[in-house]
Amino acid sequence: MTQPTPAPIDVAVGILMKSDGDILFAQRPAGKPYAGYWEFPGGKVEAGESIFDALKREFAEELGVQILSAEPWCGVEHVYPHAHVHLHFYISREWRGEPQSLEGQAFAWQGSVNLAPILPATIPLLEWLDRVRYG
Numbered sequence: 001m002t003q004p005t006p007a008p009i010d011v012a013v014g015i016l017m018k019s020d021g022d023i024l025f026a027q028r029p030a031g032k033p034y035a036g037y038w039e040f041p042g043g044k045v046e047a048g049e050s051i052f053d054a055l056k057r058e059f060a061e062e063l064g065v066q067i068l069s070a071e072p073w074c075g076v077e078h079v080y081p082h083a084h085v086h087l088h089f090y091i092s093r094e095w096r097g098e099p100q101s102l103e104g105q106a107f108a109w110q111g112s113v114n115l116a117p118i119l120p121a122t123i124p125l126l127e128w129l130d131r132v133r134y135g
Contacts, residue, residue: 008077008086012054013042014070016090018109021133024099025115027064029104033082039119040089041107050096059095062103068094068103078121087121091094091132 018022028034043058045051045115052070061066070092077086099107108115113126 006084008084010043010045010051010054011042011085011087012051013040013056013087013089014055014059014067014129015040015089015129016065016095017091017093018034019093020111022109022111023113023129023133025113025118027108029035029105033080034119037048037107037117038115038124039117039122042087045088051117055090062109063104064097064100066096066101068093068096070094074128076121076124076125080120085121095114115121 023072024041025038028037028039030036041059041062042055043062045054046057049057051072055070059067070090073089073091075086075088077084101107104113118126
């Protein structure tokens with residue numbers, strides 16, 4: 001008898017986008033699944049929390065950045081060996097503060113994305129994101 005698939009975990013994901021189109025990537029720290037992989041920053045939505053509130057909290061905790069505004073961009077479900085996630089992507093062009101490595105993670109601003117490895121759920125979005133960034 002097969003086990004029912006658990007409901008996906010909601011994850012708020014933010015794409016900080018500068019006026020020139022550069023976007024911020026963070027590297028997953030040691031000790032987490034997919035350590036060393038590059039991704040857009042974010043994290044799990046807590047019970048009773050809106051996705052936008054989770055996004056603001058995660059950016060404050062991880063990067064010391066205050067998100068001033070963000071627009072929902074897309075949602076993607078992905079099944080990893082360790083978790084089934086529903087990723088809620090937001091694009092923010094307005095924030096306060098410079099990103100800081102508060103959890104010991106590396107981060108990088110990228111125009112043409114030249115990082116590897118990239119988290120599997122993120123890879124299909126890069127071409128679509130280029131259309132948002134460069135028309």
